[in-house]
Amino acid sequence: MESLGLLDGSNNYGNYRADENIVPALPMSFTGITSLVAAKQRNEAQDGNCGANAIRGECVDAYNVVTVLNEVPPNAGRDMIRPNISGSDKKLIRFCDLDLSRLPQSDLLRGTDADGLERIRQRWSHSTEVFSMRNYPAGSFSEAGRAYRAHILHHDYGSGMAQAFNNDLFALLSSDNGIEEKKRPWLPW
Numbered sequence: 001m002e003s004l005g006l007l008d009g010s011n012n013y014g015n016y017r018a019d020e021n022i023v024p025a026l027p028m029s030f031t032g033i034t035s036l037v038a039a040k041q042r043n044e045a046q047d048g049n050c051g052a053n054a055i056r057g058e059c060v061d062a063y064n065v066v067t068v069l070n071e072v073p074p075n076a077g078r079d080m081i082r083p084n085i086s087g088s089d090k091k092l093i094r095f096c097d098l099d100l101s102r103l104p105q106s107d108l109l110r111g112t113d114a115d116g117l118e119r120i121r122q123r124w125s126h127s128t129e130v131f132s133m134r135n136y137p138a139g140s141f142s143e144a145g146r147a148y149r150a151h152i153l154h155h156d157y158g159s160g161m162a163q164a165f166n167n168d169l170f171a172l173l174s175s176d177n178g179i180e181e182k183k184r185p186w187l188p189w
Contacts, residue, residue, distance in 0.1 A: 033083055033090040034068040082125070100179050103172075111176025117184070120168045 022028055022036065042050055042061040050059035065085050073080055073092055083090035112120070172182055 035085040036066045105175040107175045109170045109174035111174035
């Protein structure tokens with residue numbers, strides 16, 4: 001992820017490097033917490049174009065992330081938040097490390113049902129945002145945030161993302177659902 005080895009760069013976005021592909025070198029050993037990321041480029045001929053012309057031919061449909069740990073965490077990681085996928089400082093955070101009672105709740109906001117909470121979990125636990133301005137000609141505008149967004153989960157445009165984020169956040173801050181009910185979809189085991 002550090003060099004954003006995604007896509008082939010045929011439409012300005014992406015800088016795939018074959019030497020970052022670990023598949024030919026498997027099996028491998030890793031030290032420390034390591035995130036392995038695979039991206040599936042959108043088949044636009046079959047599934048439709050992505051957003052603006054600037055990202056056509058260079059957008060991602062989905063990501064799969066595998067986090068490699070040195071040891072099995074407490075409770076087999078069932079009550080943990082996946083560490084960040086980029087960077088070398090990866091913290092293992094459990095829900096019990098957070099004081100969720102400090103989150104405000106409002107009876108002015110509408111909550112949702114169990115299916116709605118599950119949809120929120122799926123949308124945001126599988127969301128990956130990658131931004132980069134590297135390797136672009138001077139004066140060019142980067143659409144990489146839209147190109148690299150998982151298009152099967154999110155809207156192409158920032159306004160669509162903002163609406164989904166705000167609606168989901170407001171549902172989670174509603175007093176209609178208790179903390180344990182809101183945590184349940186995140187702890188499927």
